[in-house]
Amino acid sequence: xxxxxxxxxxxxxxxxxxxxxxxxxxxxxxxxxxxxxxxxxxxxxxxxxxxxxxxxxxxxxxxxxxxxxxxxxxxxxxxxxxxxxxxxxxxxxxxxxxxxxxxxxxxxxxxxxxxxxxxxxxxxxxxxxxxxxxxxxxxxxxxxxxxxxxxxxxxxxxxxxxxxxxxxxxxxxxxxxxxxxxxxxxxxxxxxxxxxxxxxxxxxxxxxxxxxxxxxxxxxxxxxxxxxxxxxxxxxxxxxxxxxxxxxxxxxxxxxxxxxxxxxxxxxxxxxxxxxxxxxxxxxxxxxxxxxxxxxxxxxxxxxxxxxxxxxxxxxxxxxxxxxxxxxxxxxxxxxxxxxxxxxxxxxxxxxxxxxxxxxxxxxxxxxxxxxxxxxxxxxxxxxxxxxxxxxxxxxxxxxxxxxxxxxxxxxxx
Numbered sequence: 001x002x003x004x005x006x007x008x009x010x011x012x013x014x015x016x017x018x019x020x021x022x023x024x025x026x027x028x029x030x031x032x033x034x035x036x037x038x039x040x041x042x043x044x045x046x047x048x049x050x051x052x053x054x055x056x057x058x059x060x061x062x063x064x065x066x067x068x069x070x071x072x073x074x075x076x077x078x079x080x081x082x083x084x085x086x087x088x089x090x091x092x093x094x095x096x097x098x099x100x101x102x103x104x105x106x107x108x109x110x111x112x113x114x115x116x117x118x119x120x121x122x123x124x125x126x127x128x129x130x131x132x133x134x135x136x137x138x139x140x141x142x143x144x145x146x147x148x149x150x151x152x153x154x155x156x157x158x159x160x161x162x163x164x165x166x167x168x169x170x171x172x173x174x175x176x177x178x179x180x181x182x183x184x185x186x187x188x189x190x191x192x193x194x195x196x197x198x199x200x201x202x203x204x205x206x207x208x209x210x211x212x213x214x215x216x217x218x219x220x221x222x223x224x225x226x227x228x229x230x231x232x233x234x235x236x237x238x239x240x241x242x243x244x245x246x247x248x249x250x251x252x253x254x255x256x257x258x259x260x261x262x263x264x265x266x267x268x269x270x271x272x273x274x275x276x277x278x279x280x281x282x283x284x285x286x287x288x289x290x291x292x293x294x295x296x297x298x299x300x301x302x303x304x305x306x307x308x309x310x311x312x313x314x315x316x317x318x319x320x321x322x323x324x325x326x327x328x329x330x331x332x333x334x335x336x337x338x339x340x341x342x343x344x345x346x347x348x349x350x351x352x353x354x355x356x357x358x359x360x361x362x363x364x365x366x367x368x369x370x371x372x373x374x375x376x377x378x379x380x381x382x383x384x385x386x387x388x389x390x391x392x393x394x395x396x397x398x399x400x401x402x403x404x405x406x407x408x409x410x411x412x413x414x
Contacts, residue, residue, distance in 0.1 A: 005107070010072065012108070013047055013107065014074060017047065017060070018078070019115065020114060021053075023114055024090070027084075027087075027089050027090040028086065029414065032228040037097075038051045041097055045101075048062065053233060054236050058076075060075070062074045087295055087349075088295050093117060129292060129293065132289045133212050134156065134157075135155065136211055136286060136289035137157060137212075138208075140154070140208040142278050142286075143286065144272060146201055146271075146272055147201075147273055150204070158209050161209060179213055179248050180248070180251035183213075188258075188259075195267065198267070199266075199268060199271075200268065202266055206252060214248070219241045219390075219394065221237055223397075224401055284309065286360070290304065290305075290308050291304040291356070296356075303353065307339075308359060310357060311357040311358055312361075314334055324396075328361050332361065332400020335400075336407075338353050339410075340409065340410035350414065358401075361393065362397065
């Protein structure tokens, strides 16, 4: 608690913490990190705060420790939509909070600066984000060493998915069905190409095209929260990930069943002929795409790209010798510790390293593939192998995150 803030009004201090909480939640902060950050800021401002965060809301209880117990208790119940990763604004919100706590700027000025982060995205940024959907899809297809037609098809579909995401950002009704619509469009285009142009690795192309919508990061955050004893938030995230998987699967199955009813037979093949250089070029372009999709500031693009590439390389190198799960564990451990070290040395959020570092390891594509296979074949045993792969990935990831934080604890919550 900092006595220098006691002269500022009690309500003004609460308003700043509430505004900061909404910003951090909106920019994709997990429950345990969000609550830790709010407690730290509140103590500096001379407040006692008991936060409880979940993916769709927060309950914040405040009191003034200098006044009798119960006399100043204030509770705020906040309803917010699920957050989305925005690394640039997360860093800016963190900087504003640090400046306020260090008294480099006033509380009122910091509050106004947080409110100013609400500025709408520029059209140029929205177009760039839609193109990044396509680049990430083509990059994932390249990482899987698919044929050129598959890579081009995945990239083109990815741009369409990005356009749907752009359109749904200002249309709430479209937003509710955007995942199902995107998967239906993706499957329809892939079926048309496979039937009229040339054979494709059909399911793999569809999954690569939808990679940005896959709930792998949500699942990882959910189990990370559960291991941190944030049970309500973790279970809510799991439910959200399950609903996303189901919507993606429903849209895909509608397109497949429509093609079957119309007598359209897509030509399917299992072929991965690309040389290794294609995979490594795709890794670089994928890192760039994720820097855009995570909305990192331009100056942080090199860091985000290197983090994403490092996670993949460590997974591959260690996995080739010790097995895939061990590779994922080591990569998650190194990237988590690296993110904590970056936060210590630069006084900036470690999420700049941690989040892009694990993105290519999260089990989103495996989980959707398992549900898709299960429904296509109407055989529960058919999806068991994919489900087991998801569990193995999650276990390795969570173990890496836990031991990474143990290896080098962070002094910052973000």
